[in-house]
Amino acid sequence: AQSVSQHNHHVILSEAASLELGCNYSYGGTVNLFWYVQYPGQHLQLLLKYFSGDPLVKGIKGFEAEFIKSKFSFNLRKPSVQWSDTAEYFCAVTPYGNNRLAFGKGNQVVVIP
Amino acid sequence: NAGVTQTPKFRILKIGQSMTLQCTQDMNHNYMYWYRQDPGMGLKLIYYSVGAGITDKGEVPNGYNVSRSTTEDFPLRLELAAPSQTSVYFCASSRTGGTGNTIYFGEGSWLTVV
Numbered sequence: 001a002q003s004v005s006q007h008n009h010h011v012i013l014s015e016a017a018s019l020e021l022g023c024n025y026s027y028g029g030t031v032n033l034f035w036y037v038q039y040p041g042q043h044l045q046l047l048l049k050y051f052s053g054d055p056l057v058k059g060i061k062g063f064e065a066e067f068i069k070s071k072f073s074f075n076l077r078k079p080s081v082q083w084s085d086t087a088e089y090f091c092a093v094t095p096y097g098n099n100r101l102a103f104g105k106g107n108q109v110v111v112i113p
Numbered sequence: 114n115a116g117v118t119q120t121p122k123f124r125i126l127k128i129g130q131s132m133t134l135q136c137t138q139d140m141n142h143n144y145m146y147w148y149r150q151d152p153g154m155g156l157k158l159i160y161y162s163v164g165a166g167i168t169d170k171g172e173v174p175n176g177y178n179v180s181r182s183t184t185e186d187f188p189l190r191l192e193l194a195a196p197s198q199t200s201v202y203f204c205a206s207s208r209t210g211g212t213g214n215t216i217y218f219g220e221g222s223w224l225t226v227v
Binding site: 036043 | 146148153155156157203215216218221
């Protein structure tokens, strides 16, 4: 079964700092890739997704992610974070044509004003 | 358009009790899912359904049962609740299982078993 690895579970940074969260997966075939965000007390919301095409994907709220197939990675970035970006971020992967998401353990991000 | 609706939002159960978490979606989605979220562990798939009358086990099905008698509803049943089932439960749905189909999540049900 595929697995998804997210490192640095807790990230604390100041407003205007840049954010990069790593995501690596183990599945060898074609995959669909997602980043979800969970704000405190809320449900998961889709930030961005990659299915095919340009490996640099732009999502909502200024986030972007880059799919590097050779590294089995889908890292999330934001050049300048805001306090409102405080949330937990989950990377998720499904094999092509299969919507059974496998989630990473999440990154708890705290942005200090 | 309500999306995915779960009830109850919060519940405390005693060990050995049973209960049903309700989930309904109004997007006419074929696929529905139940996940549990434990701190620091991400989300784990409990059960999923690809359409009315069809259900299948996910990664952590033990202690749970589901049914899918209609397209809209996908209840999750806990029989003989155990402390290990203390978790946050998320129901989700998607139009199909194919490429391009985003999964939409409900707001979660916080369950504590004491």
